[in-house]
Amino acid sequence: MAYDLTRRGFIAASAAMAASTALPRFAFGQSAAPLSLTAATRVLEINGKAATVYGLINGTGGQGLILDPGQQFRVDLTNSLDVETIIHWHGQMPPNVQDGVPNLPMPLLKTGEMRSFDYAPNPGTHWMHSHVPVQEMNLLAAPLIVRSAADVSADRQEVVMFLHDFSFRPTEEVLAEITGGTAGHDMSAMGTDAKAETDMSGMDMSGGDMSGMDMSGGSMGGMAMDLNDFNFDAYLANDRTLSDPEVVAVEKGGRVRLRIVNAASATTFWIDTGVPARLVAVDGHAIVPMPGTRFGMAMAQRLDIEIDLPGDGAFPVLALREGARERTGLILATTGALVSKIAGMSDAESPAFDTDMAQEMLLQAANPLVARPVDRAHMIMLAGSMQPYLWTIDGQTWDTHKPIIATSGERVELMFHNMSMMGHPMHLHGHAFQVVNINGKAINGAMRDTVYVPPMAMVTVALDAGEAARWMLHCHHMPHLSTGMMTEFAVSA
Numbered sequence: 001m002a003y004d005l006t007r008r009g010f011i012a013a014s015a016a017m018a019a020s021t022a023l024p025r026f027a028f029g030q031s032a033a034p035l036s037l038t039a040a041t042r043v044l045e046i047n048g049k050a051a052t053v054y055g056l057i058n059g060t061g062g063q064g065l066i067l068d069p070g071q072q073f074r075v076d077l078t079n080s081l082d083v084e085t086i087i088h089w090h091g092q093m094p095p096n097v098q099d100g101v102p103n104l105p106m107p108l109l110k111t112g113e114m115r116s117f118d119y120a121p122n123p124g125t126h127w128m129h130s131h132v133p134v135q136e137m138n139l140l141a142a143p144l145i146v147r148s149a150a151d152v153s154a155d156r157q158e159v160v161m162f163l164h165d166f167s168f169r170p171t172e173e174v175l176a177e178i179t180g181g182t183a184g185h186d187m188s189a190m191g192t193d194a195k196a197e198t199d200m201s202g203m204d205m206s207g208g209d210m211s212g213m214d215m216s217g218g219s220m221g222g223m224a225m226d227l228n229d230f231n232f233d234a235y236l237a238n239d240r241t242l243s244d245p246e247v248v249a250v251e252k253g254g255r256v257r258l259r260i261v262n263a264a265s266a267t268t269f270w271i272d273t274g275v276p277a278r279l280v281a282v283d284g285h286a287i288v289p290m291p292g293t294r295f296g297m298a299m300a301q302r303l304d305i306e307i308d309l310p311g312d313g314a315f316p317v318l319a320l321r322e323g324a325r326e327r328t329g330l331i332l333a334t335t336g337a338l339v340s341k342i343a344g345m346s347d348a349e350s351p352a353f354d355t356d357m358a359q360e361m362l363l364q365a366a367n368p369l370v371a372r373p374v375d376r377a378h379m380i381m382l383a384g385s386m387q388p389y390l391w392t393i394d395g396q397t398w399d400t401h402k403p404i405i406a407t408s409g410e411r412v413e414l415m416f417h418n419m420s421m422m423g424h425p426m427h428l429h430g431h432a433f434q435v436v437n438i439n440g441k442a443i444n445g446a447m448r449d450t451v452y453v454p455p456m457a458m459v460t461v462a463l464d465a466g467e468a469a470r471w472m473l474h475c476h477h478m479p480h481l482s483t484g485m486m487t488e489f490a491v492s493a
């Protein structure tokens with residue numbers, strides 16, 4: 001039960017980790033031996049059927065890593081797969097050379113190759129995943145939790161909930177079906193050498209006439225939004241479905257901090273807590289707590305949600321697929337509570353997530369950027385279509401991308417303008433940014449590393465340009481990424 005971070009469970013897990021490295025419990029930092037992490041295949045049982053998937057296995061046989069306050073990210077990563085791979089530490093800001101993007105700058109790890117990593121991690125709920133889309137889709141992804149001193153002293157139980165979408169079919173086949181065969185036309189940075197010609201010259205990138213658009217709600221002025229472009233066989237929470245969910249033992253009346261990661265390749269979820277809760281962090285960054293029972297999250301985003309359990313009982317925490325009836329989740333249960341079976345389908349479809357950015361608008365950073373003049377601003381156009389399946393940034397795919405430039409130390413604003421009818425969760429490597437404007441309204445929004453830009457929306461984020469290097473900026477919808485929806489934020493010294 002690697003995800004059950006009860007206080008007692010955590011101490012036991014740490015002891016096991018310490019034992020595995022033959023070092024005392026508190027010998028963290030430079031002197032500690034590296035943690036081991038292995039990219040390997042594993043077999044899951046999903047809805048009663050065996051499935052061979054990828055995984056990132058730690059030194060005690062579980063998935064992913066949990067680091068203590070002040071503990072260095074000192075990891076030896078071994079590739080035990082029969083394909084080349086490379087792992088990105090999502091939400092972390094390591095030196096660029098350790099960032100984990102194919103050939104930018106490091107090559108993929110060959111079968112059997114080991115590579116060492118060593119950097120000071122950011123606290124919070126983060127994750128790690130292959131930066132080769134077809135591998136991420138095959139569950140080569142795991143939690144990366146970095147606990148703070150406040151987490152350790154707080155009287156609350158931590159529970160990780162790691163969400164994914166899953167198909168029994170080979171992921172190459174799933175990707176080919178979604179993209180109509182256009183995936184894989186990229187490019188060394190996607191970990192494939194396949195080449196194809198894409199003629200962009202016929203695309204109208206002028207943006208069209210926005211004047212008649214209804215920006216107020218989900219109707220998009222009568223135009224159809226594209227939500228889900230593939231029906232997966234299962235939606236997983238900690239590798240399980242609601243037919244056999246994880247049941248986490250909790251204390252009567254106790255406080256729980258849920259650390260939820262949306263690692264799905266192409267699914268946005270609503271988290272339904274059932275009982276009153278509060279959202280306390282997004283993408284690992286604290287926000288001014290926001291009460292509620294339902295919170296949405298696009299691909300690659302994280303939510304930390306606190307719940308004060310109302311006495312004894314079983315408390316399901318569900319993840320509802322947007323625009324559909326499928327759901328997954330886990331169950332918090334006090335000792336002796338009756339845990340009843342929950343159907344994998346809701347009675348009604350859940351709505352689309354944040355079409356008008358109502359949720360994002362309410363989020364406020366607990367530790368916002370220090371106000372200062374903006375040195376440089378870029379507008380970034382997001383466009384594309386389902387037919388042909390092609391998604392672009394500033395009219396280009398990765399093969400022909402034009403870098404978005406900045407100088408290290410500059411305050412930069414990036415305005416994402418989505419001209420397509422599908423939402424795009426936009427992720428910038430190596431930086432945290434603050435959401436500062438939504439559809440023309442200035443806000444003191446959340447710090448994040450992945451912002452969801454719904455159809456036709458305009459979202460501005462601010463950041464201080466970091467290490468002089470090439471940092472990836474891309475959509476985290478894996479089929480979109482696989483067709484080249486990526487550019488770079490090129491920081492010069």
Ligand SMILES: [Cu+2]
Pocket residue numbers: 391423424425475476477480481485
């Ligand atoms: Cu996208």
